[in-house]
Amino acid sequence: xxxxxxxxxxxxxxxxxxxxxxxxxxxxxxxxxxxxxxxxxxxxxxxxxxxxxxxxxxxxxxxxxxxxxxxxxxxxxxxxxxxxxxxxxxxxxxxxxxxxxxxxxxxxxxxxxxxxxxxxxxxxxxxxxxxxxxxxxxxxxxxxxxxxxxxxxxxxxxxxxxxxxxxxxxxx
Amino acid sequence: xxxxxxxxxxxxxxxxxxxxxxxxxxxxxxxxxxxxxxxxxxxxxxxxxxxxxxxxxxxxxxxxxxxxxxxxxxxxxxxxxxxxxxxxxxxxxxxxxxxxxxxxxxxxxxxxxxxxxxxxxxxxxxxxxxxxxxxxxxxxxxxxxxxxxxxxxxxxxxxxxxxxxxxxxxxxxxxxxxxxxxxxxxxxxxxxxxxxxxxxxxxxxxxxxxxxxxxxxxxxxxxxxxxxxxxxxxxxxxxxxxxxxxxxxxxxxxxxxxxxxxxxxxxxxxxxxxxxxxxxxxxxxxxxxxxxxxxxxxxxxxxxxxxxxxxxxxxxxxxxxxxxxxxxxxxxxxxxxxxxxxxxxxxxxxxxxxxxxxxxxxxxxxxxxxxxxxxxxxxxxxxxxxxxxxxxxxxxxxxxxxxxxxxxxxxxxxxxxxxxxxxxxxxxxxxxxxxxxxxxxxxxx
Numbered sequence: 001x002x003x004x005x006x007x008x009x010x011x012x013x014x015x016x017x018x019x020x021x022x023x024x025x026x027x028x029x030x031x032x033x034x035x036x037x038x039x040x041x042x043x044x045x046x047x048x049x050x051x052x053x054x055x056x057x058x059x060x061x062x063x064x065x066x067x068x069x070x071x072x073x074x075x076x077x078x079x080x081x082x083x084x085x086x087x088x089x090x091x092x093x094x095x096x097x098x099x100x101x102x103x104x105x106x107x108x109x110x111x112x113x114x115x116x117x118x119x120x121x122x123x124x125x126x127x128x129x130x131x132x133x134x135x136x137x138x139x140x141x142x143x144x145x146x147x148x149x150x151x152x153x154x155x156x157x158x159x160x161x162x163x164x165x166x167x168x169x170x171x172x
Numbered sequence: 173x174x175x176x177x178x179x180x181x182x183x184x185x186x187x188x189x190x191x192x193x194x195x196x197x198x199x200x201x202x203x204x205x206x207x208x209x210x211x212x213x214x215x216x217x218x219x220x221x222x223x224x225x226x227x228x229x230x231x232x233x234x235x236x237x238x239x240x241x242x243x244x245x246x247x248x249x250x251x252x253x254x255x256x257x258x259x260x261x262x263x264x265x266x267x268x269x270x271x272x273x274x275x276x277x278x279x280x281x282x283x284x285x286x287x288x289x290x291x292x293x294x295x296x297x298x299x300x301x302x303x304x305x306x307x308x309x310x311x312x313x314x315x316x317x318x319x320x321x322x323x324x325x326x327x328x329x330x331x332x333x334x335x336x337x338x339x340x341x342x343x344x345x346x347x348x349x350x351x352x353x354x355x356x357x358x359x360x361x362x363x364x365x366x367x368x369x370x371x372x373x374x375x376x377x378x379x380x381x382x383x384x385x386x387x388x389x390x391x392x393x394x395x396x397x398x399x400x401x402x403x404x405x406x407x408x409x410x411x412x413x414x415x416x417x418x419x420x421x422x423x424x425x426x427x428x429x430x431x432x433x434x435x436x437x438x439x440x441x442x443x444x445x446x447x448x449x450x451x452x453x454x455x456x457x458x459x460x461x462x463x464x465x466x467x468x469x470x471x472x473x474x475x476x477x478x479x480x481x482x483x484x485x486x487x488x489x490x491x492x493x494x495x496x497x498x499x500x501x502x503x504x505x506x507x508x509x510x511x512x513x514x515x516x517x518x519x520x521x522x523x524x525x526x527x528x529x530x531x532x533x534x535x536x537x538x539x540x541x542x543x544x545x546x547x548x549x550x551x552x553x554x555x556x557x558x559x560x561x562x563x564x565x566x567x568x569x570x571x572x573x574x575x576x577x578x579x580x581x582x583x584x585x586x587x588x589x590x591x592x593x594x595x596x597x598x599x600x601x602x603x604x605x606x607x608x609x610x611x612x613x614x615x616x617x
Contacts, residue, residue: 062183062185062186066185070189070193074193083197083200083201084200085193085194085196085197085200089193089197092190096182096186131194131197135194135197135201135212137201
């Protein structure tokens with residue numbers, strides 16, 4: 001059953017096909033797991049997060065955004081050694097608020113996308129740190145410089161990735 | 173509720189999804205404990221419940237403490253206050269009771285002296301008299317069968333009556349105090365002056381051996397001194413009826429007997445008494461004090477001339493001679509003696525000349541006054557107390573006062589150590605266990 005999204009009169013709501021809805025997140029997960037072994041610097045990026053932000057802003061539906069984030073986050077947890085749910089919680093929150101923000105704002109231009117990606121990356125990292133250290137008791141050290149740099153890197157990558165994924169948008 | 177859910181549907185779903193993921197994490201994560209790892213969800217559940225339990229327990233304990241430390245203690249404090257008041261009252265009561273007890277003890281001691289002395293009595297009825305005006309004696313219906321023995325005191329509620337002179341199986345002869353051959357150790361209650369109570373020919377009773385310079389008033393009570401070892405100390409004898417100068421610096425004190433000797437119907441015979449006297453607990457009584465209580469008052473020892481002491485032959489005569497309540501005379505060895513009462517030294521024998529009466533063989537040592545005997549071994553007495561030593565005494569003249577001029581028919585009692593002047597002379601003298609050295613020949617008496 002095609003997923004249709006509706007949005008307010010001023011903001012367009014896009015939909016994606018099922019292969020895109022399922023395939024893109026899986027590809028992001030695969031690349032996130034495979035590329036850092038070849039290119040270690042690539043571990044600074046979080047492709048599943050970028051995909052979550054893109055789909056959440058494009059669908060502009062908090063519920064779909066939170067489920068998209070929850071699914072991608074849990075899948076990312078399943079590939080890791082840590083308990084399942086850390087990325088799931090973080091990306092669930094990011095998907096929800098990214099969808100809510102996408103419904104309010106026009107996030108089609110690059111500047112908006114850059115700032116939104118940067119903001120949500122830092123939020124994602126904060127939530128991850130909180131859950132990991134609070135619940136799982138992981139020893140993680142927060143570094144603002146590193147996180148901001150990583151956020152900028154993800155924001156730049158995200159802007160480029162978003163333009164590629166705009167090809168798969170379907171107007172509802 | 174539905175409007176809230178509909179209004180915040182997206183947020184509700186977000187919270188629900190996040191909650192599920194958190195729950196999943198809690199199931200997966202294990203917290204390391206002492207012995208084993210505990211799942212985080214179990215830790216959360218325990219952490220969620222135990223604080224509530226702690227609060228409940230704290231509230232319960234606090235409530236209990238409030239009850240214990242406040243409400244209950246209020247009653248306890250009040251009870252404590254009340255108990256303290258009771259303790260104070262009890263202490264006061266205890267002090268009062270202690271004082272009462274001490275007073276009772278003192279009174280008991282006072283009474284115990286008499287109680288100790290009079291241990292047993294036998295009531296007897298007066299069944300007859302001697303039948304002679306000269307002999308004042310009565311017969312009672314109790315004799316040796318009832319435990320009566322000679323020299324037992326006969327008393328009544330009013331006062332002393334006399335002593336048992338002769339005992340028969342079922343009757344006894346009692347010599348009354350107003351008989352001229354009778355002699356009782358007595359003392360004035362107020363001044364504690366001791367003397368010898370003697371009967372006269374006319375049936376009156378006089379207290380002798382009281383110095384003329386002593387103050388004696390009519391109405392003074394006379395009590396038994398106990399020195400005669402017959403009558404217990406403190407028994408009423410009579411009251412002073414008249415005081416007049418007597419012979420040789422002594423007073424003649426006429427005493428009205430307490431007991432109505434002319435209307436005796438029932439008497440008590442003291443059949444048993446204890447020798448020791450009651451002494452207050454913790455109070456040591458000197459032997460001299462005990463002796464002074466028993467004997468007539470002993471005059472102070474006069475100053476002794478060193479020359480006389482060096483010669484040690486003739487004692488110095490005190491001014492006014494010796495008397496019952498004045499000064500002792502020194503015997504040959506210089507020891508003072510008292511001649512206020514008739515005493516018979518242990519082992520001394522004498523004869524009552526003339527009447528063929530039985531020689532007096534005193535069974536016990538008694539103090540002697542006015543006489544001397546050979547071979548006397550008295551317990552010497554000094555001004556400070558009795559001194560046990562042998563004394564060789566010179567015979568002295570008989571005491572005209574103590575030695576009766578009219579013989580009692582067939583009666584004799586323990587006599588003095590002096591030989592009687594006349595053949596019909598008899599002596600009925602009170603006896604004392606403490607022999608006294610008799611007066612020497614220089615004794616004015």
